[in-house]
Amino acid sequence: MAIEGNKDDADKCFEIAQSAYTAGNYEKAERFLLKAERLYPTARAKDLLLRIRSAGVGSTRNPPSSPSAEDVRRRKPPTHTTPQREYTQEQLEAVRRIKTKCKDYYEILGVTKEATDSDIKKCYKKLALQLHPDKNHAPGAAEAFKAIGNAAAVLTDPEKRKQYDSRGDEPVPHTQHTHTQYYARGFESDLTAEELFNMFFGATAFPGGGPTVYARRRTREPEPRDTHAGIVQLLPVLVLVLLSMMSGFFISEPVFSLAPNSKYPVPRETVNLKVPYYVKENFHTDYQGSLRRLEMAIEEEYIVNLRHACQRERNYRDSMVWKARNFGDARQYSDAQQLRAPSCDKLHNLHRKD
Template identity: 80%
Template sequence: MTIEDKDEAEKCIEVAQIAFAAGNVEKAERFLLKAERLYPTAKAKEFLTRVRAAASSGTERKRTPPTSPSSSNEEVRKRRPNHQPPQREYTSEQIAAVRRINTKCKDYYEILGVTKEATDSDIKKSYKKLALQLHPDKNHAPGAAEAFKAIGNAAAVLTDPDKRKQYDLRGEEPVQQAHAHHQYYARGFESDLTAEELFNMFFGATAFPGGGPAAYRRRARSPAPREAHAGLVQLLPVLVLVLLSMMSGFFISEPVFSLTPGAKYPVPRETVNLKVPYYVKENFHTDYQGSLRRLEMAIEEEYIVGLRHACQRERNYRDSMAWKARNFGDSRQYADAQKLRTPSCEKLQSYHR
């Protein structure tokens, strides 16, 4: 454990103190657990004991001595302007479901209760079951909205083949770290859809026909003539853009070259300056009438830009592996992460010598 771990643990304790003072016991417990993992201290342990005691006993209420009926009525009249609406009730099963996802799950598969071998159908089936259980209109337990977002994010990533493959390659991220950054269980793997949008994709307007906010309930109705006309006016710019994009396809010719070989570009060539390999069509020598020097300058620029993007991805992956190893206190894994090569960066460096 390093000085950086100690400083990070102190920050976690401060966040936990603020959360506890605001009544967010679950958040306080998460950050104290992270502090214990980074740099165990007596301060964090004692505070964690207090937080867990508060979580088990519920919110403390101050007791007032018995009063006479007249004073009691007067007290009621004084309190009436500041009267707070009663909190919505929830069952022990609902709070248990919320806590399982918010505090115990380590990855997307565990959130949805499926294995890594689960099919796309299995994942969707599990999401539907959990979404109906954790939907904010049905589950009023503390943290239900956060858990609902978590299962939505998990389903969106795991039902996307490319994102799921990348997620499996990156591995698990710590739960506490994910919550600290307002992300869910894997930094860099967040859904492009909101939890509400994903829910509507799966259920439409049929999940809660009798209640819930308008965001989750769309009632069909026939548009008035004026509204229909306004809708057409709003769609007009979109239709124009679609038409222009379709027409532009008739005037755009195929690229002259490709950086990767293929059926259309089978002939290999190499730029004169940087020796960058590229591929052209078989009739390139007879059909191409432009400047070869300018073409190769464009090829080299595109190649260098591609190397820069690949280099950045390699560095991000190496840094994320090193962060995970340090966060878990695994010195061997940290050393392995430091040794990870970045071939695109090395190749890019060779062109700048």
């Protein structure tokens, strides 16, 4: 009995097989059609598989002794041309939408001007996996990938987004040559598209892909600035530096540390939850406050840190599971589901003690 959840993976296999069949790569087409049939049998997959085998190019039959001129043309592209890498119609349409139809950064990412930071990051992740040139070989994929990277970098920066919205009437330029810059004047990102992608997914998002050469850091020409305006902009920074220097005279060092170091070498443990913490060597003589209140504060800080770490571990696991499902990698999907969350386990054990 076919599993309904495998239908999407079977559809992807069929699209790859169809592209391979069009390119004349019948062996690859048959391999992906068989995989699609194992995942979720369909009539269209059976029909295409039958056509390949009836032509005598599949693995189950011998090739005909005298292939037709049409077969030769399909199977053997001219030696003077470089064979193109396969891509689906859906991938090509995604590239065309960004290169020819989008007028601003919001349209590029497919969000409204009221979108939250979380909405923008979610849409960027979806588009980045679809347009990354290691997965999308359609013409213009590299330029489209740069476009969504620059859009996400600007719209997730509160200050740049505010400036962009105030000057958002400047359209994103569209040209037909390959060196198109996908940003409005003054709103290019300080990060390359590849660097931004690695910030969201890590450097191992495509473990099989080679190094990409399109993501180079752009060198930006210095813009002339008004001297007085520069001084005014630096004033808040100078005030913050001055306040931080002054605060050092009034704020004493912490009484404890949750991690051992040269200042806090003496280990201790809270009475209630048995949380380990570390104090200075002169703690017993210098500390005059309530030990019970101190340990309550230690346990509260420890639990808050565990919650944050637990959330990060869950987000990472969910991201890996989602990527594995998206790429149809069953082994990676199984590994992602088995990823542990040690901080969550510690937090659960603490709640059991309560």
